[in-house]
Amino acid sequence: MATPEGLLYSKxxxxxxxxxxxxxxxxxxxxxxxxxxxxxLDLPEVGRTLAYDDIFGAVESVKAVSDLYSPLSGDVVEINxxxxxxxxxxxxxxxxxxxxxxxxxxxxxxxxxxLTEEQYAAFAAESAH
Amino acid sequence: MSxxxxxxxxxxxxxxxxxxxxxxxxxxxxxxxxxxxxEVLAVRGQAGAFDISHMxxxxxxxxxxxxxxxxxxxxHVASLEIxxxxxxxLTNEGGGIIDDIIVxxxxxxxxxxxxxxxxxxxxxxxxxxxxxxxxxxxxxxxATGMVAVQGPEALxxxxxxxGQSLEGLPRFGVASFEWRQVTVxxxxxxxxxxxxxxxxxxxxxxxxxxxxxxxxxxxxxxLGARDALRVEAGYPLYGHEIDDEHGPVGAMxxxxxCMDKGDFVGxxxxxxxxxxxxxxxxxxxxxxxxxxxxxxxxxxxxxxxVGTVTSGAFSPMRGCGIAMGYLRxxxxxxxxxxxxxxxxxxxxxxxxxxxELLLPKxxxxx
Numbered sequence: 001m002a003t004p005e006g007l008l009y010s011k012x013x014x015x016x017x018x019x020x021x022x023x024x025x026x027x028x029x030x031x032x033x034x035x036x037x038x039x040x041l042d043l044p045e046v047g048r049t050l051a052y053d054d055i056f057g058a059v060e061s062v063k064a065v066s067d068l069y070s071p072l073s074g075d076v077v078e079i080n081x082x083x084x085x086x087x088x089x090x091x092x093x094x095x096x097x098x099x100x101x102x103x104x105x106x107x108x109x110x111x112x113x114x115l116t117e118e119q120y121a122a123f124a125a126e127s128a129h
Numbered sequence: 130m131s132x133x134x135x136x137x138x139x140x141x142x143x144x145x146x147x148x149x150x151x152x153x154x155x156x157x158x159x160x161x162x163x164x165x166x167x168e169v170l171a172v173r174g175q176a177g178a179f180d181i182s183h184m185x186x187x188x189x190x191x192x193x194x195x196x197x198x199x200x201x202x203x204x205h206v207a208s209l210e211i212x213x214x215x216x217x218x219l220t221n222e223g224g225g226i227i228d229d230i231i232v233x234x235x236x237x238x239x240x241x242x243x244x245x246x247x248x249x250x251x252x253x254x255x256x257x258x259x260x261x262x263x264x265x266x267x268x269x270x271x272a273t274g275m276v277a278v279q280g281p282e283a284l285x286x287x288x289x290x291x292g293q294s295l296e297g298l299p300r301f302g303v304a305s306f307e308w309r310q311v312t313v314x315x316x317x318x319x320x321x322x323x324x325x326x327x328x329x330x331x332x333x334x335x336x337x338x339x340x341x342x343x344x345x346x347x348x349x350x351x352l353g354a355r356d357a358l359r360v361e362a363g364y365p366l367y368g369h370e371i372d373d374e375h376g377p378v379g380a381m382x383x384x385x386x387c388m389d390k391g392d393f394v395g396x397x398x399x400x401x402x403x404x405x406x407x408x409x410x411x412x413x414x415x416x417x418x419x420x421x422x423x424x425x426x427x428x429x430x431x432x433x434x435v436g437t438v439t440s441g442a443f444s445p446m447r448g449c450g451i452a453m454g455y456l457r458x459x460x461x462x463x464x465x466x467x468x469x470x471x472x473x474x475x476x477x478x479x480x481x482x483x484x485e486l487l488l489p490k491x492x493x494x495x
Contacts, residue, residue, distance in 0.1 A: 036149075036353070037166045039443045040419040040450075042472060058472060060421050062165040062443045063353045087419070 003029065004095050008111060009120030010071035015095060016114060019102075023072050023111075026099040027059060027090065030124040035061035038090040042068075043079040043100060050074060050103065052110055057100070059090065072110050074103030137182035138274040138332040142339050146349055154247035156183040159351040166445045168354035169361075172321055173446060176280035177350035178342045185249030186269045186329060187256070190239040193263030198232060198240060201259055201394055203377065205387035209234040214241075214301040214316060216385050219252060224376040224398030228252050228367055231318055233303040241303065241314070243275075243327075245367045259394075274335030276328050278347060279358075283325035284317075290341040291315070295326055309334055321355070322362030322487045360442040360451060363413055363483030369424055369440045370411055370453055378402040379455065380411050381483070409436060409455040413483035414467075416450030419443065420476050426469045428454055428478065435460040438469060444486070451486050452478070 003009075008016040013031035017024040032038065040060040050056050050070040057068040079101050083089045090098040105111075115123060134157045143150065148159035159180065161168065171177045189198065198206040204217035214233035218226050228248040233241040244252045249270060256266055278287040288295040291308050298304055298317045305314045314329040330338050343349060356366075365371045371380050376399055386399060416422060422441030427434050436456035444451040452469075460467055465480035 036161060037164050037443075040421060042420075042474075060419075060443075062357060062421070063160065065421065065423065 003117050003121045003124070005117045007095065007117065008071075008114035009117070009123075010069065010114060011123060012069040012071070013124070014069065014071045016071050016111070017099075018111065021105055021108070022077060023074065023103045023105050024099050025071065025101050025103065026094055027068070028120070028124065029094050031066070032091050032094045032098070035059065035064055035066060037062045038087040041084045041087055041090070041100065043084055044076050046076050046079060048076045049106075050076065052107070068100065070103070071114060072103060072105055073107040074105040076101055077104050078102040135183070137180055138335045139180045139182060139276075139339055142336055143180065143349075148349070148351060151352070153352055154183065154245075156246060158183060159349075161351040161353045162349045165351070165353035165357060166443070168348060168350040169357050169445045171348035172280045172323055172350060172354065172358055174280070176278060176283040176286050176325070176347045177354065178339065178347045179277040179279070179350050179352075179355050180274070180339070181277050181327065182274040182332075182335065183246040184270075184275060185244040185246065185252065186273055186275065187242045187244065187249075187253060188235075188239065188267045188269055189242060189256070189264055190236070190267070191264045192238055193261050194238050194240055197256070197260055197264050198242075199390060199393060201256060202230065202232060203386040203393065203395070203399075204232065205390045206232060206234075206240070207390070211236060212302055212304060213299070214303050214318065216301075218371075218377060218382065218385060219255060220376065220393070220395030220399065221373060222394060222398065223374075224378075224395045224402055225373040226367070226371040226375060226377065226380070227255060227373060229365065229371060229382075231301075231316070233301075233316060235303060235305070235314075243316075248367060272332055273329050274332045274338075276330070276335070276338060276342065277319050277321075277325065278328065278342060279319045279321040279323045279325035281324065283323065283347070286342065286345045286347050287315070287326050287328060290338065290345050291328070298326070309337065320362070320364055321358035322364070323358075356440070357442040357444070360440050360453060361444050361446060361487045363453065363486045365411070365453070366440060376402055379407045379409055406458065409457050410461040411439070411453060411483060412456050412461045413481045413486040414438070414452040414454055414469075414478040415447065415481060415486070416452070416469075417477040417479070419449055420471055421450045422452035422454075422469055422478070426471060428456060429468045429470060429475065430460055435467060446488055453483050453486075456480065
């Protein structure tokens with residue numbers, strides 16, 4: 001299963017792409033595969049302030065609903081309205097067009113707690129059992 | 130879970146196909162192969178095959194079999210002709226539903242009863258407790274496998290595979306014939322809202338049947354699609370819409386209760402419930418958007434909680450969330466508008482009769 005390099009990962013299966021002081025966040029390929037067909041995204045309002053580990057939304061597939069946990073503290077500056085209306089993007093392109101929110105980081109030092117691609121791949125393989 | 134997970138006779142087939150296996154009612158079952166939406170669309174458009182070997186298959190025979198079933202079930206067994214079947218319920222003294230079942234008459238004094246996997250042991254114990262010496266009850270669940278073939282092309286595909294025309298089998302009909310030196314039983318039933326058959330076959334031949342169906346173009350479908358299809362069809366599921374505490378009146382299942390056949394277990398309580406204004410009614414619900422209603426979500430009208438979602442699904446045919454749920458009158462009337470609470474946010478639901486959840490064939494698809 002694809003786990004791109006250059007991104008950081010959480011143990012709750014979110015990924016983080018750092019764009020200067022903004023972090024783009026989505027769910028991993030492993031997470032979308034576990035969920036199956038995604039049909040609905042519950043995303044936060046722009047301007048909402050999130051702390052590390054806050055539930056900021058939910059992703060619903062046909063068979064399950066899964067909470068989204070913020071891997072970082074920050075303010076929501078953008079949500080992916082396109083993915084919210086075409087939710088299959090989360091399945092087909094989880095690391096690209098399927099991104100969910102962009103946060104302006106307020107505690108960028110939290111990035112150091114996140115997993116590398118290698119660490120996440122090992123973690124996901126383990127949690128799959 | 131303390132008990133060992135059970136596997137059906139087709140478990141190796143599912144694994145070989147890369148199915149995602151999940152625990153269900155004590156069984157390890159495929160929830161999906163390729164994807165739930167794709168599998169739902171295969172059943173609505175062509176044909177899909179489901180392993181339903183986990184369901185219970187009980188044979189009742191003997192001089193007292195008809196009377197026993199008429200005493201324990203709600204529908205009229207004595208009026209069933211040989212080769213015919215009907216939907217029915219086992220009810221308790223309080224009028225609650227022990228299980229919903231299908232009863233087929235396979236001979237003058239022989240019946241096949243198909244029950245829910247989660248209730249097989251309970252139903253068997255209940256039937257054995259009430260049976261006299263003139264009824265033999267045989268649990269054939271382990272010796273056989275069962276595959277549902279459902280969809281507009283299901284009958285033709287299953288007929289080709291079994292070398293038997295199934296077109297003449299009436300709805301709810303049952304017929305047995307030889308196939309590969311074993312006896313196969315085909316029932317023209319299913320729980321998807323589509324035409325099709327449910328085929329019972331010797332467990333050792335079940336993989337041959339399964340592979341032949343797939344080779345004939347039938348798509349393997351898992352429990353995820355099965356659940357979405359039955360919610361679209363407005364069919365109740367034990368543990369969701371019905372259970373030992375809830376009777377057929379509120380569940381809108383009186384069409385499967387024969388009140389004038391004579392006494393049966395639960396009749397008095399059901400008769401009483403019918404005279405009272407029901408506290409709640411089972412309805413169909415259509416969400417305004419793609420949010421998926423889930424069992425247990427509360428339903429609101431302004432500040433009043435007026436009901437609960439019992440089953441929900443994403444309907445690929447409608448392109449939105451759909452559900453069944455109990456609503457307190459007068460909120461159950463067609464066309465009513467209520468809201469469900471999803472993670473603290475209200476989402477609009479339109480009330481319709483559950484039979485209308487499934488759009489008629491040819492209706493514009495979202």
